[in-house]
Amino acid sequence: MMRDVQAGDLLWRPSAEVVERANLTRFRRWLAAERNLDFADYDALWRWSVTELGAFWQAIWDFCGVKASQRGEVALAEDKMPGAVWFPKARLNYVENIFAQMTDEHPAMLYEDEDGPLVEWSWAEVYRQTAVLQHHLKSLGITQGDRVVAYLPNIPEAIVACLATVSLGAIWSSASPDFGSKAVLDRFAQIEPKLLITVDGYRYNGRPFDRRDIISQLQAGLPTLEHTIAIPLLDDAPLPNTLSWPNLLANADKARELTFAQVPFDHPLWILYSSGTTGLPKPIVHGHGGNLLEHKKAIMLHNDIKPSDRFFWYTSTGWMMWNYLVGSLLSGSTAVLYNGSPSYPTLDRLWDLAERTGMSYFGLSPAFVAACQNAGIQPNQQHDLRQIRGIGSTGAPLPVSAFAWLYQNVHAHFALESLSGGTDLCTAFVGGCRLKPIYAGEIQGASLGAMVQAWNGHGEPVVGEVGELVIAAPMPSMPVKFWNDPGNLRYQESYFEIFPGTWRHGDWIKFNERGGCVIYGRSDATINRKGIRMGTSEIYACVEAVDGVLDSLVVDLELLDRDSYMPLFVILAEGKVLDDALRQEINQTLRRELSPRHVPDAIFQVSELPYTLSGKKLEIPVRRILLGHPVEKAANLGAMRNPESINFFVELAQKLAT
Incomplete structure (x- = not known):
């Protein structure tokens, strides 16, 4: 067993073999040979990458082998934010660069749902289905700039549909079928789609969820919709007013060749959405070239993915990590897809999948690690996980206890990459580096080409103190x-x-x-206690380490004559009660591990906490409700996974106001 791990403890140092085989090492040697640039270490390489932006991104283009009908000589025509102009003469296609990786040596995708079995998709089959679907999309009148929307789970057909859409220069946008009709319409209605691709339903945690009524609502609520293609997942019964996916794919009269529309660098690739916590979700448009370069760089250099790898991320089509999973195909690796609950029938499910697929990169979330910790499972006692050489975590800050648990319960020799970025850039701008050590609770550093800094209130970069996360130079994958x-x-x-x-x-x-x-959490949800700024994530890490606490939420309020009123809300394990002893244990833990200022003014037990559909904790809307704002102005219930959870906070706000 690993000793008790503290923040900042050294957990992993790359061996000479890891450094030698790393794609980053290959890139450094390429720069020396092809550009006469010699960098002593990663930090020197990073400084060059954020000060010589044009030269760096041209190098990424060449080193990663971007395929384009035209590049042009200028990489960065206008160096400003917003409004940077990248590769103004370029003509390319994101999907063409995926199929440039085709091979017979390993599959393009491995797929499993809750009921199994594991299905292998060859590159040839993905190409065939994409080409056939592209032909049908053309026959339905889909052309460059048209929006194609998808109400699909994480299935291979979703990737095929995305590739066929994007290959034409049409614009892709997706939502997970666990989204309700209002949440989907709040997103899709803004972009006026021409085609909807959907499933009849999905299965989760062993249960079927029929979505046919919602499909009818989507068809009625999207007036620009001309056609709907339906994929049967629950049964084979045809859906009214839809075209059958199996029939379309089966009715190919001959083998077809894919064509790839050559579009400008900034031509829209796909539209992602902000969480929409206080209003309509913002439709964020990403470009072909920006995401192509960024995904090549991030996946090949930072995740260190090679064609022989099997890359997995537990995600849904409603989260940007699904788009990133599609992007893993740009490296020529095999994408591993899972559709269902990560805990069905047990929390061992994904670890079992990792062993059976030979998964070499495992993408997860801190919530999943916490669930495994609380359940007391030990994956390496039941499974051979030695083939895992990278684990990525994103969605929230990864606490020190999770770092320790992963190294104790997987093995000691993989690179643990805590990543942060977002839907806004469809990537991570701070994350992993196979050339540097890993310390408990820390992200290794800023990614190449990303001038990420902490700024104080005067707009000055600071080190050793908490500041606003800024990106001080443009990146191609900005919207x-x-x-x-x-x-x-x-x-x-x-x-x-x-x-x-x-x-x-x-x-x-x-x-x-x-x-x-x-990263200490959202700056607009920051707690300010007696002049000390505190992020919420460090509080959650301490509170949720207390035995019996499953989840927590904290906000800072200014009520009555008090400078600060900070309530803490906790979900407890079954059978646990928030008594004086547990309150005292939580308070003592916060006082000991953080400071007396981190101790809440009150602790409340709740049955659930509000989350967005994409799994983000809703601190800001809860704060606004408790400060007396009407629910309809404080939160967008249609963007919530569990809108009924707000009721507790509405009632508490009324009590606090009296």
């Missing part, structure tokens, strides 16, 4: 625009209002002297 945003006003307000000309992401971050960083 092209928001859909239907005249004058780019919402875009400007979202990222550039606080620090004009500099991207403010909305998180608190602290860098240390070795370049590592810790």
Whole structure:
């Protein structure tokens, strides 16, 4: 067993073999040979990558083998934010660069749902189905710039549909079928789609969920919709007013060749959405070239993915990590897809999948690790997981206890990459580096090409103290625009209002002297106690380490004559009760591990906490409700996974007001 692990403890150092085989090492040698650039270490390489932006991204283009009908000589025509102009002469296609990796040596995808069995999809079969579907999309009148929307789970057909759409220069957008009709319409209605691709339902945690009524609501609520293609997952009964996916794919009269529309660098690739916690979700438009370069760089250099790898991330089509999973195909690796609950029939499910598929990169979330910890499972006691050489975690800060648990219960020799980025850039801008050590509770550092800094309130970079997370130089994968945003006003307000000309992401971050960083949660949900700014994630890490606490939420309120009133809300394990002893244990833990300022003014036991559909904890809406704002102005219930959870906070707000 590993000793008790503290924040900052060294957990992993790359061996000479890891360094020698790393794609980053290959890139450094390529730069020396092809560009006469010699960098002593990763930090020197990073500094060059964020100061010589044009030269760096041209190098990524060449080293990663981007396929394009035209590149042009200029990489960065306008170096400004917002409005940077990248590769203005380029003509390319994201999907063409995926199929440039075709091989007979290993599959393109491995897929499993809750009922099994594991299904292998060859590159040839993915190509065949994409080509046939592309032919049918053309016959339905889908052309460049048209929006194709998908109400699909994480199944291979979703990737085929995405590839066929994007190959034409049409624009892809997806939502998971666990989203209700209002949440889907709030997203899709804004972009006026021409085609909907859907399933009749899905299975989760052993139960079927019929979505045929919702499909009818979507068809009625999307007036621009001309056609619907249906994929039967629950049964083979045809859906009214739809085209059958199996019939379309079966009626190919001959083998077809894929064509790839050659589009400008900034041509829309897909539309993702903000969480929509306080209003309509913002439709974030990403471009072909920006996501192509960024995904090549991030997946090949930072995740260190090679064609021989099997890359997995537990995700749904409603989260940007699904788009990133599609992007893993750009490396020529095999994408591993799972559709269902990660705990069905037990929390061992994904670890079993890892062993059976030979998974070499396992993407997960802190919530999944916490569930495994609380359940007391030990994956390496039941499974051979030695083939895992990388684990990625994102969605929330990864606590120290999770770092320790993974190294204790998987094995000691993989690289644990805690990542952070977002839907806004469809990537991680701080994350992993196979050339540097890993310390408990820390992200290894800023990614290449990402000038991520912590800024104080005066707009000055700081090290060793918490500041606003900013990106101080443009990146190609920054959004092209928001859909239907005249004058780019919402875009400007979202990222550039606080620090004009500099991207403010909305998180608190602290860098240390070795370049590592810790993210402390959303800056707009920050707690300010007696002049000390505190992020919520460090409180959650301590509280949820207390035996019996499953989840927690904390907000800071200014009520009555008090400078600060900080209530903590906890979900407890079955059979646990919030008594004085447990309250005292929570308070003592916070006082001991953090400081007396971190001790809440009150602790409440709740049955559930509010989350967005994409799994984000809703701190800001809860704070607004408790400060007396009407629910309809504080939260978008249609964007919530469990809107009924708000009722407790509405009732508490009424009590606090009296």
